[in-house]
Amino acid sequence: MPHHRDADDGLAAEAASLDAADPLARHRDAFVGAESALVYFDGNSLGRPPRATAERLSRFVTDEWGGRLIRGWDEAWMQLPFAIGDRIGAIALGAASGQTVIGDSTTVLLYKLLRAALDAQSAADPDRVEIVVGRDDFPTDRYLVEGIAAERGARVVWVDVDTSRGVDADLLRAAVGPRTAVVLLSHVSYRSGYLADGPGLTAIAHEAGALVLWDLCHSAGSVPMDLDAWGADLAVGCTYKYLNGGPGSPAFAYVASRHQHRLVQPVQGWMGAADVFSMGPVYRPADGMRRFLSGTPPVLAMIAMQDTLDLLEDAGIAAVRTKSVALTDFAIRVADGILSPLGVRLASPRDAAERGGHVTLSHPAMRAVTARLWRDDVIPDYRDPHGLRIGLSPLSTSFIETLTGLRAVAEAVRAES
Ligand SMILES: *Cc1c(COP(=O)(O)O)cnc(C)c1O
DSSP states (O other): OHHHHHHHHHHHHHHHHHHHTOTTGGGGGGBTTTTSSOEEOBTTTSOOOBHHHHHHHHHIIIIIIIIITTHHHHHTGGGHHHHHHHHHIIIIIOOOTTSEEEOSOHHHHHHHHHHHHHHHHHHHOTTOOEEEEETTSOHHHHHHHHHHHHHHTOEEEEEOOOTTSOOOHHHHHHHOOTTEEEEEEESBOTTTOBBOOHHHHHHHHHHTTOEEEEEOTTTTTTSOOOHHHHTOOEEEEOSSSTTOOOTTOOOEEEEOHHHHTTOOOSOOOGGGBSSGGGOOSSOOBOSGGGGGOOSOOOOGGGSTHHHHHHHHHHHOHHHHHHHHHHHHHHHHHHIIIIIGGGTOEEOSOSSGGGBOSEEEEEOTTHHHHHHHHHHTTEEOEEETTTEEEEEOOTTTOOHHHHHHHHHHHHHHHHHHO
8 A cells, every 4th residue: 555655654754853853852761661662642641650750759768758757747748738739830730829739639629629619609699509510521520519419409500512522611601600609610621632711711600600610630731721810719630640640649729819718628627727736626727728638648649740840840831732732733643644544533622722632533443442552552541432542741752652652553443443
């Protein structure tokens, strides 16, 4: 097939020249495994570890944990949730200090903030009893909304979406109104990669008198945002995806300064109390972000993400986004060239302005294709219906890796269909 061969040769030359011109290419070597032939398309689910992290973790065990013992809490660890939170805010979220904290899992932080927001809104206006959420949002988000609605006698307003897109301005406008208490929105859809209009959707919710809780799991560390400038109210996001914090690393929560004093979260533990060590008879919430904590911070699990924060700070989130767009554009061109003739369809937005850091490719054989690829050290992930998610981490993914992986996808689709 000489014609096919020509198209493929052109792509190889293009990948090589994109890598040669990539100002972030030098960061790839900062990650464990970058030198291997394995193709990693799942940094949006679990980022690769930075090489520096092995050393950082080992130093923590011997010097800080082993050397300082219980003194470590007073000397440094108690402040770590706030110090790292502020760094994430400054480097990735567009959040001024004092508004971001590292805490529990994404699921638990979403629960705490969503319930606090619903309660505050209903207390101010008893008619505000509706929570708006996308029908295709990540399961934990939908399940939490249903649970909280049952707990508080609230009502869920589901926004139906095209699964190759997400919640947009028209859909949101039709869903909100004088009864809306809170809107829960994904900045980047976990399935399609659809990138929501942060400031636009925030403004629509505010016009209706609602608060917005942004789920930033699939955008933090990949897509720049400006939470303060958007007028965002609340946000939660993962640190083990594009922030490479490692399996189970704790999530971050953002609460705009203007809301902190009026929100009370439901998991009232000693670490969120005004005076942690007074061991007093009743719970009084601390001022500021401390009130959103509950128990002892998972310090060991917060260590690793600092290396990626260093890399992101050095690279700049704008440059990270530029490469992210170049990677997804390239992946779509490759898919158009070698996968669409095999019946593979793009299930993500074509317009880069509406697309986050991953691309979803759809074909009836994708479940089997994924299993075959994993056996061959090409690692995307699978999401129903028939979706192969190609996650492209700007700091650790190269263009040639992207091409190599998509060629393997083509082979696997041929073999499985
Ligand atoms: C990954 C992800 C989560 C994960 O929540 P955990 O509590 O860390 O398991 C939640 N929401 C979205 C949108 C995600 O992409």
